[in-house]
Amino acid sequence: MKIIYKLLLAISCFSVSLAFAGYPEKQVTIVVPYPPGGSTDVLGRVLAQSMSKDLGQAVIVENSGGAGGTIGAAKVAKASPDGYTLLFHNMAQASAPALYAKLPYDPATDFMPIGMVTDVPMVLVARKDFPAESLQGFIDYVRANPDKVNFANAGVGATTNLCEVMMKSTLGVSWVSVSYKGTGPALNDLLAGQVDVICDQPASTLQHIRAGSIKALAVASKERISSLPTTPTFSQSGMPGFQLSVWHALYAPKDTPKQVIDRLTKALNNALKDPGLVRRFGEMDASVATPAIANPSYATKFLLTDIERWKVAMKNAGVKPQ
Numbered sequence: 001m002k003i004i005y006k007l008l009l010a011i012s013c014f015s016v017s018l019a020f021a022g023y024p025e026k027q028v029t030i031v032v033p034y035p036p037g038g039s040t041d042v043l044g045r046v047l048a049q050s051m052s053k054d055l056g057q058a059v060i061v062e063n064s065g066g067a068g069g070t071i072g073a074a075k076v077a078k079a080s081p082d083g084y085t086l087l088f089h090n091m092a093q094a095s096a097p098a099l100y101a102k103l104p105y106d107p108a109t110d111f112m113p114i115g116m117v118t119d120v121p122m123v124l125v126a127r128k129d130f131p132a133e134s135l136q137g138f139i140d141y142v143r144a145n146p147d148k149v150n151f152a153n154a155g156v157g158a159t160t161n162l163c164e165v166m167m168k169s170t171l172g173v174s175w176v177s178v179s180y181k182g183t184g185p186a187l188n189d190l191l192a193g194q195v196d197v198i199c200d201q202p203a204s205t206l207q208h209i210r211a212g213s214i215k216a217l218a219v220a221s222k223e224r225i226s227s228l229p230t231t232p233t234f235s236q237s238g239m240p241g242f243q244l245s246v247w248h249a250l251y252a253p254k255d256t257p258k259q260v261i262d263r264l265t266k267a268l269n270n271a272l273k274d275p276g277l278v279r280r281f282g283e284m285d286a287s288v289a290t291p292a293i294a295n296p297s298y299a300t301k302f303l304l305t306d307i308e309r310w311k312v313a314m315k316n317a318g319v320k321p322q
């Protein structure tokens with residue numbers, strides 16, 4: 001029986017290998033679990049364009065926003081494991097278990113990480129006529145006006161919300177949290193003066209900052225960033241030691257054949273060397289992952305570690321799963 005089992009297993013593996021020998025043979029879709037216009041969407045589209053060059057097939061982005069990125073992630077978790085439906089997600093992939101009591105998927109077991117892609121600092125921005133001109137001014141204003149400031153986010157669990165939660169926990173203050181179905185709608189209301197502030201990535205805020213439509217109060221990085229050289233860090237502005245950057249990674253559904261994962265890892269690493277991608281990421285102060293971390297092994301370990309980190313952070317912040 002053992003011999004027959006081994007023979008059947010070998011035949012099965014050989015059949016799978018043949019089935020994916022020419023991968024990809026058609027268009028590949030990368031699901032971005034947020035509406036168009038946000039930072040993760042912008043980065044995902046740049047990545048898709050560069051990966052298509054290596055794969056020799058069109059790689060398109062499909063936006064599937066809502067519920068802090070969990071709707072799009074669930075869609076990919078249930079997709080056929082054939083390498084034609086992928087997920088480009090940020091650190092909300094790791095924080096979701098700490099925020100949602102009944103996730104329709106398990107970030108740790110329902111995906112096969114392909115590799116890390118980038119790491120981006122967060123920026124606190126305010127409507128152009130907001131009374132405060134700095135982070136310290138914002139802190140003073142919030143303390144003097146409890147529950148009067150409207151703090152926008154792209155939905156519970158989105159990176160904008162995670163930054164907001166960590167700020168509120170650190171400062172011990174109170175404001176009104178206003179959730180949207182994505183960064184785009186939140187920024188539109190910020191530009192219109194309907195909300196006061198948002199903590200987001202440079203990819204979606206830089207053009208508006210430079211146009212004077214909104215103002216940057218502080219960046220949550222260790223040092224000032226090149227695109228906003230005059231904007232101080234949180235540590236320099238009233239919140240010593242506060243740092244928060246957003247990491248992004250690429251995933252396939254679980255049970256995707258190793259042959260396909262290997263091909264996608266190769267395409268990812270070649271894309272991260274593409275001068276066009278490097279330039280565009282640099283314009284957004286997004287780091288470019290090296291081969292040492294743009295691989296399944298590192299990304300898997302990192303995801304598991306970060307899931308536990310957010311569980312502890314949310315517990316300490318008094319946030320209970322919904």
